[in-house]
Amino acid sequence: MPWWLPAGIALALVAAVVGGALTALGLAAPGLDLAGNLGDAYLWRVVRFTLFQATLSTLLSVALAIPVARALARRRFPGRGLLLRLFSLSLVIPTIVAIFGIAAVHGRTGWVNDLSELLGLGRTHYLYGLTGILIGHVFFNMPFIARILLQAVEAVPPETWRVASQYGLRSRDIFRLIEWPAMRTVLPGAAGLVFMLCFTSFAVVLTLGGGPKATTLEVAVYQALRFDFDLGRAVALALVQLGLCGAIVLAVLQLAVPGSMTLTEGRIYERPDRGGRLGRSIDTLAIVVALALVVLPLAAVAVAGFNPKTFEVLIDPRLWRAVGQSLVIALSAGVIALLLGGAVLVSSRILRHRLGRPGAAGRLELCASLILVVPPFVLATGLFVLLRPVADVFALGMPLVILVNALMALPFVVRFLGGPMMEEAQRHDRLCQSLGIGGWNRLRLVEWPNLRRPAALALAVAATLSLGDLGVVALFGSQDFATLPLLLYQAMGGFRMGEAAVVAAVLSLLCLALFLTIEWGLGGLKRRAHV
Amino acid sequence: MRFSTLLFAAAVTAAALPAHAAEKTLTVYTYDAFTSDWGPGPAIKEAFEAECDCTLEFVALDSSIGVLSRLRLEGENNKADIVLGLDLNILAEARDSGLLAPHGVATDALALPVAWDDDTFLPFDYGYFAFVYDTERLDSPPASLKELVEAPDDLKIILEDPRTSTPGLGLLLWVRAVYGDEAPAAWAKLARKTVTTTKGWSEAYGLFLEGEAPMVLSYTTSPAYHMIAEDVERYQAAAFAEGHYMQVEVAAMTKSTDTPELARQFLQFMLSPGFQKNIPTAQWMYPATDLPEGLPSAYDKLVDPAKPLLFAAEEVAAKRKAWVEEWLQAVSQ
Numbered sequence: 111m112p113w114w115l116p117a118g119i120a121l122a123l124v125a126a127v128v129g130g131a132l133t134a135l136g137l138a139a140p141g142l143d144l145a146g147n148l149g150d151a152y153l154w155r156v157v158r159f160t161l162f163q164a165t166l167s168t169l170l171s172v173a174l175a176i177p178v179a180r181a182l183a184r185r186r187f188p189g190r191g192l193l194l195r196l197f198s199l200s201l202v203i204p205t206i207v208a209i210f211g212i213a214a215v216h217g218r219t220g221w222v223n224d225l226s227e228l229l230g231l232g233r234t235h236y237l238y239g240l241t242g243i244l245i246g247h248v249f250f251n252m253p254f255i256a257r258i259l260l261q262a263v264e265a266v267p268p269e270t271w272r273v274a275s276q277y278g279l280r281s282r283d284i285f286r287l288i289e290w291p292a293m294r295t296v297l298p299g300a301a302g303l304v305f306m307l308c309f310t311s312f313a314v315v316l317t318l319g320g321g322p323k324a325t326t327l328e329v330a331v332y333q334a335l336r337f338d339f340d341l342g343r344a345v346a347l348a349l350v351q352l353g354l355c356g357a358i359v360l361a362v363l364q365l366a367v368p369g370s371m372t373l374t375e376g377r378i379y380e381r382p383d384r385g386g387r388l389g390r391s392i393d394t395l396a397i398v399v400a401l402a403l404v405v406l407p408l409a410a411v412a413v414a415g416f417n418p419k420t421f422e423v424l425i426d427p428r429l430w431r432a433v434g435q436s437l438v439i440a441l442s443a444g445v446i447a448l449l450l451g452g453a454v455l456v457s458s459r460i461l462r463h464r465l466g467r468p469g470a471a472g473r474l475e476l477c478a479s480l481i482l483v484v485p486p487f488v489l490a491t492g493l494f495v496l497l498r499p500v501a502d503v504f505a506l507g508m509p510l511v512i513l514v515n516a517l518m519a520l521p522f523v524v525r526f527l528g529g530p531m532m533e534e535a536q537r538h539d540r541l542c543q544s545l546g547i548g549g550w551n552r553l554r555l556v557e558w559p560n561l562r563r564p565a566a567l568a569l570a571v572a573a574t575l576s577l578g579d580l581g582v583v584a585l586f587g588s589q590d591f592a593t594l595p596l597l598l599y600q601a602m603g604g605f606r607m608g609e610a611a612v613v614a615a616v617l618s619l620l621c622l623a624l625f626l627t628i629e630w631g632l633g634g635l636k637r638r639a640h641v
Numbered sequence: 642m643r644f645s646t647l648l649f650a651a652a653v654t655a656a657a658l659p660a661h662a663a664e665k666t667l668t669v670y671t672y673d674a675f676t677s678d679w680g681p682g683p684a685i686k687e688a689f690e691a692e693c694d695c696t697l698e699f700v701a702l703d704s705s706i707g708v709l710s711r712l713r714l715e716g717e718n719n720k721a722d723i724v725l726g727l728d729l730n731i732l733a734e735a736r737d738s739g740l741l742a743p744h745g746v747a748t749d750a751l752a753l754p755v756a757w758d759d760d761t762f763l764p765f766d767y768g769y770f771a772f773v774y775d776t777e778r779l780d781s782p783p784a785s786l787k788e789l790v791e792a793p794d795d796l797k798i799i800l801e802d803p804r805t806s807t808p809g810l811g812l813l814l815w816v817r818a819v820y821g822d823e824a825p826a827a828w829a830k831l832a833r834k835t836v837t838t839t840k841g842w843s844e845a846y847g848l849f850l851e852g853e854a855p856m857v858l859s860y861t862t863s864p865a866y867h868m869i870a871e872d873v874e875r876y877q878a879a880a881f882a883e884g885h886y887m888q889v890e891v892a893a894m895t896k897s898t899d900t901p902e903l904a905r906q907f908l909q910f911m912l913s914p915g916f917q918k919n920i921p922t923a924q925w926m927y928p929a930t931d932l933p934e935g936l937p938s939a940y941d942k943l944v945d946p947a948k949p950l951l952f953a954a955e956e957v958a959a960k961r962k963a964w965v966e967e968w969l970q971a972v973s974q
Contacts, residue, residue: 495714
């Protein structure tokens, strides 16, 4: 099998969906006037603001994720495992639920203001505006970066820690010499992904940004496609978004440095920097900040789920039908995403490791992420135009949602599985080649024992991501389709905020349960020793 | 017992009407709040199927605007017999699509506060935009739009964005109707009171209920939900002296329908009590016709605008872009 084939298949799927949707929509537009659409001042004001908030959000998320990942790497405390799982939830929560959770903590009548009033400091409006955008984006993205960084630090071979102990390295030197180099191998990829998510953020920016000054390109696309029914402009704006994001993330990826790994004997050594009062204070502070920014809004979502409607909703068969359908979509999309992500990485690993072309490998992985920056409305409308002449779009609803969700989860799989797969290659690739172990045997005997934990994590993230997604089918129209996010929006649209809160809490708990089941079931309870 | 009766009935029906297998289907494109179990859709489907000898199939799209864009995407080959849930502000575009046919239904039953003689679009409900306020936090709400605009800046409101939502566009037209060319100055003052401008009604109303502001842009009928479904009188709409901007929701039949008689039958049914009685307590709007049993008593307590405000659909279509642009300039200062 040629090295490019696995990635080729996966990326062909991405290209077919994205390219097909955009081309179909572009062809449907009467006279696509690209230049004419890119000339107006409104558009460029929007682009400037989009870039500004996305850059700031990404930088802040990274700046907070580094100390949080460090604290999690060197401290063991009760609830650490739970905190890590909760970290994976923030990406999954539907935006509208997250907005309510954040408002319940940071809003005018939120917990922070309650506390401030209790202390005699009075209430302040600090949420809506740039602060709100940053709080929102840190909530969604900081935990994701922190987990990726933590994974990289935990992969530092024990021997390094032994040497660090022998030299008596201090905390600062450990960061400079050991942790930062490990983080740098994965940080550009993760930051690039977060940048794309912030760039395409719609409701968070509009609602928490406080008003129309906070408009992203995605809002302009929505406006063009839905209110003005200007397909040409929608395609033009989507291409601007794709181009800008692609170029910027490509530039960020240039900062990546390939990791270097030494062979390890696999015994665990203690880190030498757990003592020290300063370090302990910094770590405590980082954990507290993480709790306040991420866990409190999640807690608010859970608390809101207990209201007079709770029992009524919990015994409603519609809820359980939606749970069932959501689980089917989540697991199918998760497995497909894992397979596709694995395929991309098999190829990029060969590029990076055997052919010595890390730049090309990075670009390959980037291609897998580009679906994230295609506005969902453009994607859905494009797919509709593309498929309607050849198939019954209703009958295709479920498979289509699964496919699109799988592709949307693909970039996360690549990020979570990428590091461990490269590390695995560095440890065993030569050995396997010289012993002639390949194919199924290599997967079963060498790769799987070492990769099952990260693979389980990637699958869990991919599946839960799909659980929270509204799905393009909501835009196609449907009769029998019922997922939890859809139920949530329907309840809200009918004034049923109480019922909606229960559905949101059920959705979060289901995500957590699914996450734990996959991680424990597939990943195994204990970390396996390296071969 | 009930099950066996049903079975028996089914057997009898099947035996008596062999042609029943080929019964007709009426496809209605609408938005999902209408068809959801909390909306009026299910009861309406049951009532119509009981009298039409057909199957009523709802295709639920994400919004009113989604219904129109779906129709336009499909063009002549659309599968709809009826589109239901378009609002006034997109009527001109819907008409220009050339995909809709005259309804040919007698409109005598209509009881709208404005005259209605459109031969394509038939209203099924209407309402008024209004600022809903929390009586526990606001003793004396502004009594007019002008009072709201001139109120001190510490009176906080939550609005929806006219680029992405129907109520948002409603307020844009409301301000325009009251202020005319002075609208930008009024918007600049409103912007200072605005906590946030959300993408859609759900975000705005949810944040209002969480206590983020004492006033939110919604409908005069919103308090009816709280009074009827929750027995809560806390949330009320503020009556504005200049009048309230109207929203009228309409339906139309498509040119391409293969069952024009059935489509017309549905439009007729739409103006009958079997349809209309579901509007006040499931759609939370005013029915387009008088109801035999009258409105629920909670509706007596609602704000009754002395003067409905409304621009012609053609004027909205012609000026919407310019007005949105003007609003954007005014509130972005």
